[in-house]
Amino acid sequence: MQRRAFVQKALSASALTALASILPASVFAAWSETAFEAKDVDSAIKAILGSNDISDSADIDIKAPEIAENGAVVPVQVTANLEKVESITVIADKNPSPLIGSFEFDENLEPYVSTRIKMGKTGNVVAIVKADGKLYRAVKQVKVTVGGCGG
């Protein structure tokens, strides 16, 4: 990979999480605290997207390893092949705080997110895409193994 592309990717990936940690908590507290602190998937989605009315979609592509090489940095890419994408929300359902981040898109942006997430144990990576006011979902299982006995 070219260095420029790497920098671009790194920036886009860390946008929300980085902002969230740099800015004073009070700036985001108003809208994201409940969502990020939610302990279960449904409340996290409800808090950040305002609804749990979601339909499964084959037009969302999640690229993630079947088995993670390192649970601390699992590469995840989400591409939404849908019209009028407003946001992509990434969730790790078995994490103590399942919400990883929510990325908002201007109409002119390609609805694509590349990030690295931390997963404590085997679970599903869930991508929720808000498009034209509706919520769509795709799921991919990522195993986090104790490792060791392949041969």
Added chain:
Amino acid sequence: MNRREFLRMMGMAGAAGMLPTSVFASRKAPSDLYEVPAFGNVRLLHITDTHAQLNPVYFREPNVNLGIGGALGKAPHVVGEHFLKHFNIPAGGIESHAFSYLNFDKAAQTYGKVGGFAHMATLIKQLRGQAGEGKSLLMDGGDTWQGSGTAYKTRGKDMVGACNLLGVDVMTGHWEFTYKDKEVLDNIKDFKGDFVGQNVKVKEEAAFDGAPVFDEDTGHAFKPYTMKDLGGARVAVIGQCFPYTPIANPQRFIPDWEFGIKDEEMQAMVDQIRASEKPDLVVVLSHNGMDVDLKMASVVSGIDVIFGGHTHDGMPAPTMVKNAGGKTLVTNAGSNGKFVGVMDLDVRDGKLRDFRYRLLPVFSNMLPADAEMSAYIDDVRKPHMDWLSEELSVADQVLYRRGNFNGTFDQVICDALRSVHDAQVSLSPGFRWGTTVLPGQQITMENVLDQTCITYPETYRREMSGAEIKLILEDVADNLFNADPYYQQGGDMVRVGGLDYVCDPMGSMNTRVTEMRLDNGELIDPEKKYVVAGWATVGSKSPEAPIWDVVADYLRDQKDGVKINRLNTPKLKNVEGNPGLENYAV
């Protein structure tokens, strides 16, 4: 090849004297066994998973190789009688011995050892000679630089030299990556062929910090594919390294490289090669393991043949897989130097028209040793002979590893760990390599190293809760029995000592292992702590002596013969009638 075709060939083989009636006859070289009739215009030769076995060995095929879900009863998940039936192999002959565990002890004494690079060299020279100048290619599917004492001592260099002498043109890897990254790169530099792998990338951060990379734009750590001109046909060989190397083996030796199945990138690569290189044939040299290859062949289109390894399945015939673009053949060529795969292809006008395939067993008594290779092998072994040749004990039964659960040699290792480290329970990895010792044979240090020689051999003794032990067993069981091949790592179940359990291979994650008990019948309590000994820790280096010294100490104490009092294989559930299981007390 279809079944009828295969049957015809086996019939021919039978008629041609491959089925000797006496020991004497078997020792006469029936040259017909190795005369493959000329066909087509391209000959592709394939060896894989030799695990550094430079000299001939015994190798017993499994009696347990369970197929789960869609793999039930299909190749490679058939054993013994079921295997013979599946591939139409006559019972009791030399092929039956080569491909199955049946009557192993007696047949091994009749037909002798298998493999050995000097014998393989003779066969390969002969096969390349038959094909004619420039019309054949020798591919090595990897797991070549690890598995013996000399490979360990020379950091794989003895095998690089042997492969150069053998004339390997293309290779890919897995255990190759268990040396340090700098050593891997140095070995690749010394290797005279092409080392290929489309699914290994330099991590972005490492590339940013200036780590060596084959292609800065794509991030490929190694050449992803190579083009070969064979008798006028343009052949593309794409490499596929073992996708789960940094999970199944230590990441600390190769921190800059990331792996994965990367089937979408495989598809993109096939498409790109088909568009830009105008190949007549596209093959993949794979270390995915057969189940993963079968799935990849169904997902990716445009590959003519996948030459597979890793799972050590000696498949006499390829499996034909349908996909969106047509059909892909999938082979697997066994292990430990026991076989050479020979595919003759009729390739014309950018298309594969027809083919013939044989998986030739390398019987060392029937193939004279190549003098140059013999001299090379003697030379690399010479400085280590004192270490290798020590006689530790005597085998009182066939000592082997291969199979989904504890083999007898695993039990010896597990017993040694418990005894030397004074532990209640022992754990030993379910590798598929490791050679076989016949009853009455001396167990030498070399035999022990064949079973244990890795670059992270240190042992441990520590307390684990019952829940932790169960977590390990469940985790490995899911790597083996997950119904989706992409979640399988291609090893066998972790071997256990001092522990019995019930296993339901058809179950889902965390539900397969029940009724864990110590040898005295006491149920394992999830809350209680147990002293556990083991080796081959992937995460970090363990503190105690290397496993081969632990096993050697144990064997030296039983100089006159090692006894196995109890084989800790699990009781199985839901496997009635599974053709991947024979001769197993359920």
